[in-house]
């Protein structure tokens with residue numbers, strides 16, 4: 001079988017070799033409307049990428065395709081150099097190491113911060129992991145690391161319901177990390193945060209990106225500037241521009257369609 005460019009899956013896997021995420025010619029239609037229109041993008045291992053674009057550009061649909069929620073009509077979606085994500089369902093893709101953080105935090109409000117992290121850690125126990133089960137001490141150490149990373153050490157025994165909006169987002173990021181993903185997809189983390197929380201979230205994501213690939217969808221340009229990473233601009237389901245934030249924001253086509261000035 002070949003895709004629309006006459007590329008076999010084997011050939012696509014060769015091109016994708018060494019990438020964490022490889023999208024090529026990905027097209028998704030809803031009743032004839034192309035939410036994604038031949039979208040292509042490569043994320044390298046250890047890379048953090050910011051995705052921006054006006055409403056309806058296809059950002060959410062792209063995340064849906066990567067996580068197996070939506071099947072593309074056309075195109076290659078490969079993880080870790082060669083795993084064809086279009087052949088797997090959401091649960092299988094999550095267990096392969098792709099974690100997704102939705103915009104709205106979904107922490108367990110009636111549980112403490114600590115219990116939320118423990119629950120996330122235990123969720124990750126596959127049969128194999130149970131066989132070589134971590135000791136209680138190893139679990140404690142991991143939780144302490146995650147509390148430290150997510151700036152929640154002092155809130156460890158608080159009910160999640162009593163955290164600020166920003167702290168809930170950080171807790172949920174910690175819960176995702178407890179499941180040891182290799183690629184994290186983060187949808188508008190700064191939405192609804194205070195300026196201080198937004199700035200801290202950029203620092204947090206940069207720390208996480210030292211040991212994970214991260215794709216961040218975001219509208220807040222100050223936050224994207226703080227991330228200081230390569231930016232991809234989506235428009236009408238395809239890549240309009242890619243580069244530093246300064247490069248894409250001085251691109252005439254981006255100014256025309258995205259910034260509208």
Ligand SMILES: Nc1ncnc2c1ncn2[C@@H]1O[C@H](COP(=O)(O)OP(=O)(O)OP(=O)(O)O)[C@@H](O)[C@H]1O
Nearest residue numbers: 030031034035053054055056057058059060061062
């Ligand atoms: N299930 C669906 N059925 C029909 N149209 C859809 C569906 N999902 C998305 N669309 C359309 O596809 C386009 C892309 O939507 P998508 O949500 O991916 O954009 P987005 O870049 O995430 O936008 P936003 O910034 O507003 O979240 C939009 O025009 C949207 O109306």
